[in-house]
Amino acid sequence: MARVLMQGNEAIGWGALAGGCRFYAGYPITPSSEIAEFLARELPKVGGKFIQMEDEIASIAAVIGASIGGMRAMTATSGPGFSLMQENIGYAAMAEIPCVIVDVQRLGPSTGQPTAPSQGDVMQARWGTHGDHPIIVLCPVSVRQAFDLTVRAFDLSEKYRTPVVLLTDAVIGHMREAVELPDWRSVAVTDYRQQRVEGEYFPYRNTPDGVPPLISFGLGYRYHITGLFHDERGFPTQRLDEINPWLERVHTKLERHREDIVMLETDIQPGAEVMLIAYGAAARSARHALRQARAAGRKVSMITPLTIWPFPEEEVERLCEDIRRVVVPEMNLGQLALEVERVVGRKKVRRVTRADGEMILPSVILAALEEDNG
Amino acid sequence: MDKNVILEAATLEEHEAHLPAENWFERSETLQKLRKNKKFPTIWCAGCGLGVVMGALIRAIDHLGLKNDQVALVSGIGCTARMPVYLDFNTLHTTHGRALAFATGLKIARPDLKVIVIMGDGDALAIGGNHFIHAARRNIGLTALVVNNATYGMTGGQYSPTTPLGALATTAPYGNIEPPFPVCELAIAAGATYVARSTVYHALELDKYLTEAIAKNGFSLVEAVSYCHVGYGRLNNLGSAADMMRALKENSISKVAYDALPPEKKATETRIVRGVFINRERPEYTQAYAGLVASLTGVGENAIAG
Numbered sequence: 021m022a023r024v025l026m027q028g029n030e031a032i033g034w035g036a037l038a039g040g041c042r043f044y045a046g047y048p049i050t051p052s053s054e055i056a057e058f059l060a061r062e063l064p065k066v067g068g069k070f071i072q073m074e075d076e077i078a079s080i081a082a083v084i085g086a087s088i089g090g091m092r093a094m095t096a097t098s099g100p101g102f103s104l105m106q107e108n109i110g111y112a113a114m115a116e117i118p119c120v121i122v123d124v125q126r127l128g129p130s131t132g133q134p135t136a137p138s139q140g141d142v143m144q145a146r147w148g149t150h151g152d153h154p155i156i157v158l159c160p161v162s163v164r165q166a167f168d169l170t171v172r173a174f175d176l177s178e179k180y181r182t183p184v185v186l187l188t189d190a191v192i193g194h195m196r197e198a199v200e201l202p203d204w205r206s207v208a209v210t211d212y213r214q215q216r217v218e219g220e221y222f223p224y225r226n227t228p229d230g231v232p233p234l235i236s237f238g239l240g241y242r243y244h245i246t247g248l249f250h251d252e253r254g255f256p257t258q259r260l261d262e263i264n265p266w267l268e269r270v271h272t273k274l275e276r277h278r279e280d281i282v283m284l285e286t287d288i289q290p291g292a293e294v295m296l297i298a299y300g301a302a303a304r305s306a307r308h309a310l311r312q313a314r315a316a317g318r319k320v321s322m323i324t325p326l327t328i329w330p331f332p333e334e335e336v337e338r339l340c341e342d343i344r345r346v347v348v349p350e351m352n353l354g355q356l357a358l359e360v361e362r363v364v365g366r367k368k369v370r371r372v373t374r375a376d377g378e379m380i381l382p383s384v385i386l387a388a389l390e391e392d393n394g
Numbered sequence: 395m396d397k398n399v400i401l402e403a404a405t406l407e408e409h410e411a412h413l414p415a416e417n418w419f420e421r422s423e424t425l426q427k428l429r430k431n432k433k434f435p436t437i438w439c440a441g442c443g444l445g446v447v448m449g450a451l452i453r454a455i456d457h458l459g460l461k462n463d464q465v466a467l468v469s470g471i472g473c474t475a476r477m478p479v480y481l482d483f484n485t486l487h488t489t490h491g492r493a494l495a496f497a498t499g500l501k502i503a504r505p506d507l508k509v510i511v512i513m514g515d516g517d518a519l520a521i522g523g524n525h526f527i528h529a530a531r532r533n534i535g536l537t538a539l540v541v542n543n544a545t546y547g548m549t550g551g552q553y554s555p556t557t558p559l560g561a562l563a564t565t566a567p568y569g570n571i572e573p574p575f576p577v578c579e580l581a582i583a584a585g586a587t588y589v590a591r592s593t594v595y596h597a598l599e600l601d602k603y604l605t606e607a608i609a610k611n612g613f614s615l616v617e618a619v620s621y622c623h624v625g626y627g628r629l630n631n632l633g634s635a636a637d638m639m640r641a642l643k644e645n646s647i648s649k650v651a652y653d654a655l656p657p658e659k660k661a662t663e664t665r666i667v668r669g670v671f672i673n674r675e676r677p678e679y680t681q682a683y684a685g686l687v688a689s690l691t692g693v694g695e696n697a698i699a700g
Contacts, residue, residue, distance in 0.1 A: 237504065244478070
């Protein structure tokens with residue numbers, strides 16, 4: 021593909037096609053609607069299916085249903101719609117059905133500011149549904165990364181049988197950047213689903229990698245899927261000797277593969293005593309501040325987590341060993357900072373927060389870097 | 395047995411006259427619809443009408459000669475929604491109220507599957523009411539089987555969107571002041587192409603209606619009027635399961651008989667009317683979408699390129 025000026029939401033659409041997505045169900049909501057409009061236009065051209073559902077609850081339900089039917093499936097929304105989807109995201113986690121949910125964050129709570137960016141859904145993306153559950157959340161910083169991480173979201177979702185949230189925001193979604201994307205048809209897609217197994221199929225029996233193979237509905241293996249606690253065949257169970265192995269497997273399956281799942285970009289300056297940790301739109305302001313600080317002769321390092329859940333705690337802990345101070349700018353009142361504080365210690369962390377729908381200015385981050393750099 | 399004769403029977407009597415001599419349940423194909431690796435009994439209370447509905451569903455699928463692999467059952471939450479677990483199909487037990495939305499995705503991904511959505515009245519019409527009318531509006535090829543017992547049985551007898559005015563419920567201790575939804579009329583107004591109602595007393599009618607509904611190319615609804623003698627019945631002094639079953643026999647009237655009533659009698663008729671209320675043709679959603687795909691790609695359904 022030639023170098024073009026492209027919006028983040030459109031890049032997500034191309035990323036979906038490249039990632040093998042052939043089903044989209046969604047409900048219009050600013051600032052995510054361009055993704056739906058793109059896929060309404062493009063999916064039928066490649067034999068895919070698009071449907072506009074009656075609400076976001078129905079959208080994520082249809083996505084899970086289509087995934088069970090064998091299609092890679094996605095929905096896109098923003099804060100209010102993401103809230104409505106939470107129960108069924110928990111269902112997908114419980115039933116281990118692959119699906120991708122794009123949340124183009126806007127300012128909340130409630131209707132908030134529909135066109136203003138925010139990073140207020142960081143905790144909702146992790147804990148929005150009830151009960152402990154595994155989930156993967158990816159956070160792009162640029163339009164190109166919006167494409168790449170959408171492709172990756174589908175791969176991780178299928179590989180680990182888990183919902184994956186692409187958590188972006190109104191800045192990345194609506195911003196236009198010059199990008200050169202690969203031809204989506206040239207992107208390799210690995211099909212992790214099985215067509216057949218020897219003997220009886222156990223959709224929830226433990227395997228060496230903790231992820232039982234998934235066989236889609238209608239291929240001759242008639243089994244049960246439920247949001248109730250279930251046994252190896254998928255049938256509801258209240259037996260502790262069936263529930264506990266399930267808990268052990270499902271709650272460790274992502275941890276066991278964290279090397280594959282956790283992605284982060286690092287910009288390490290030897291001798292630096294200050295670390296910047298930023299993600300999504302805030303990372304763009306942070307990078308500007310980083311350049312300014314270095315131009316002024318200060319030593320500063322930076323971590324940009326692309327996977328925010330599971331939180332890259334081992335990497336952050338290791339990279340911050342000799343760091344005296346960690347600055348965490350985010351467009352909320354301090355959500356991922358809680359994780360950083362847990363890992364490096366509360367006293368080391370300087371939060372830079374803003375939750376009024378405006379981006380954090382690089383000068384504010386720069387000031388925070390300089391506060392303690394003397 | 396000539397299956398077509400049974401399908402074309404206009405009245406229950408005519409239907410019964412053509413029943414095969416042997417017991418349905420002794421036919422091996424029918425028994426194979428039950429899950430062998432799932433321990434019975436069901437979770438349902440002794441005397442519940444849901445067993446009758448499950449039998450009718452099995453027989454309807456059997457009538458149509460569908461293979462187990464060709465059928466997907468999707469349900470939400472509630473007593474009724476537990477039905478799929480006992481049956482040997484592709485079975486999906488989803489979240490409360492959302493069965494039709496899950497089923498919509500599954501049907502779009504696999505239009506070749508017969509997707510039957512099994513719901514209670516609360517599941518289909520309260521929490522799932524929006525999905526119910528929109529699935530009917532789209533005329534997507536799903537069969538909705540709504541077992542209407544006019545109460546939330548699993549949670550202990552609260553009033554539902556089909557509880558009659560004045561009836562007692564655990565959340566209507568002074569009598570229900572909300573008028574009920576007419577389920578069939580709602581589906582017709584929303585666009586369903588096949589709508590029928592019978593009761594769990596009239597099991598053979600349920601067989602027939604479910605057979606026609608599942609065969610229908612479009613959104614079809616069968617309302618199976620049932621009862622909850624444990625929750626609703628006990629609160630309203632309606633007696634045992636057998637008493638409530640008898641009441642369905644005595645307090646219902648066939649559509650044929652109802653249509654023959656003079657207008658003034660129709661206006662005051664309070665019995666449950668059983669029959670097929672609509673059977674019409676409208677474009678089916680997944681076929682319309684396949685047509686769209688074909689017009690853009692020049693290839694037919696299920697051609698996944700790229």
